[in-house]
Amino acid sequence: MxxxxxxxxxxxxxxxxxxxxxxxxxxxxxxxxxxxxxxxxxxxxxxxxxxxxxxxxxxxxxxxxxxxxxxxxxxxxxxxxxxxxxxxxxxxxxxxxxxxxxxxxxxxxxxxxxxxxxxxxxxxxxxxxxxxxxxxxxxxxxxxxxxxxxxxxxxxxxxxxxxxxxxxxxxxxxxxxxxxxxxxxxxxxxxxxxxxxxxxxxxxxxxxxxxxxxxxxxxxxxxxxxxxxxxxxxxxxxxxxxxxxxxxxNGAGLPLYIGLVERRLREDMRTMFDDLLREQHRLHEARHPIWSRLRRLRHRLRNAPSRAGGAGEPS
Structure with missing residues (x-):
């Protein structure tokens, strides 16, 4: 057996x-x-x-x-x-x-x-x-x-x-x-x-x-x-x-339609990705508002030598 x-x-x-x-x-x-x-x-x-x-x-x-x-x-x-x-x-x-x-x-x-x-x-x-x-x-x-x-x-x-x-x-x-x-x-x-x-x-x-x-x-x-x-x-x-x-x-009708849906989904995902990149760039810029730039400029001006004084003399 x-x-x-x-x-x-x-x-x-x-x-x-x-x-x-x-x-x-x-x-x-x-x-x-x-x-x-x-x-x-x-x-x-x-x-x-x-x-x-x-x-x-x-x-x-x-x-x-x-x-x-x-x-x-x-x-x-x-x-x-x-x-x-x-x-x-x-x-x-x-x-x-x-x-x-x-x-x-x-x-x-x-x-x-x-x-x-x-x-x-x-x-x-x-x-x-x-x-x-x-x-x-x-x-x-x-x-x-x-x-x-x-x-x-x-x-x-x-x-x-x-x-x-x-x-x-x-x-x-x-x-x-x-x-x-x-x-x-x-x-x-x-x-x-x-x-x-x-x-x-x-x-x-x-x-x-x-x-x-x-x-x-x-x-x-x-x-x-x-x-x-x-x-x-x-x-x-x-x-x-x-x-x-x-x-x-069965014919190509359904696969062709699925292919169209897949293509549109891919395009939508690409658009969403581009939008996310733009938002990321905007948030990065938001970390440096104008007032912080002005504060840095004021700090530099305070510590700069006076043009009226001699070299090395305080203003």
């Missing part, structure tokens, strides 16, 4: 992180899972070494992406390699609370109409120390979040893969991750999912930990920072594609 949960770990030349991720999975209180490690065109030997020392090698499958590879291709390859009913992406540098799987699986068992469940998440900041990566701070990600809704996702992503356990049949329903994207593939997938299905949410104590290393680059870098340009580009690409599909079906 297949395991209940497929845990897909994407990795590339990050043996240290992969070893930590496998240890993180091994520490879960729920153990009916399998791990698919997807080596995205990295050194295969480093992956095999990490699996060999993990102690869970009998539950791990290693696969490799084919050129050109990439984050989405790696995710899709791992998902297609499993028959498990539930799936989650556990990137090699992220982590879980030991009860993450137990509580998320229990939620889906208790809420059969939910297509998946997300959990409260913490951002964990790390810096390189003498003995490896060291946590330097921990802050809530979207503190106070109580639900994942399509409306909120239209504005900005409020979830990360490490926090989302979902039913594998979602990919049969809405498709896999969009391999034309280099970033924001999770957000684009969540938009397709929440358009059709309800996603549960487990609040309270964070059960998922999204690690970030703002100063790291190269193989150790976070996509959040190392791929910042791609994030901005692909965010616009997703929105543009969705808008073009909408216009093809």
């Amino acid at each position: 297949p395991a209940r949960v497929a845990i897909v770990i994407r990795t590339k030349n990050r043996g240290e992180f992969l070893r930590r991720a496998l240890a993180d999975v091994a520490s879960q209180t729920f153990d009916d899972w399998e791990v698919i490690v997807v080596n995205d065109r990295g050194a295969r030997e480093a992956v095999e070494d990490a699996v060999a020392v993990s102690g869970i090698g009998n539950k791990v499958t290693i696969i490799d992406t084919h050129p050109p590879g990439g984050r989405c291709a790696a995710a899709n390859a791992g998902l297609r390699a499993s028959d498990a009913a539930l799936a989650v992406l556990h990137d090699d540098d992220d982590r879980w609370h030991p009860d993450f799987l137990q509580r998320a699986v229990a939620w889906l068992d208790e809420h059969p109409s939910d297509a998946g469940v997300m959990t409260a998440t913490a951002i964990v900041y790390e810096e390189r120390g003498a003995d490896g990566w060291v946590e330097t701070a921990r802050v809530p990600y979207w503190e106070g979040l109580r639900a994942i809704t399509y409306t909120d996702l239209l504005e900005i992503n409020r979830a990360v893969p490490i926090s989302f356990l979902y039913r594998r049949w979602l990919h049969d329903d809405v498709g896999f991750y969009d391999e034309s994207l280099d970033a924001v593939e999770d957000w684009e997938f969540y938009l397709r999912v929440t358009l059709r299905h309800h996603i549960g949410f487990i609040g309270g104590e964070p059960l998922a930990y999204w690690t970030q290393r703002p100063a790291a680059r190269g193989d150790d870098g976070n996509s959040m920072f190392a791929l910042a340009d791609q994030h901005e580009r692909d965010d616009v690409a997703v929105r543009d594609e969705a808008l073009r599909r909408w216009v093809e079906e």
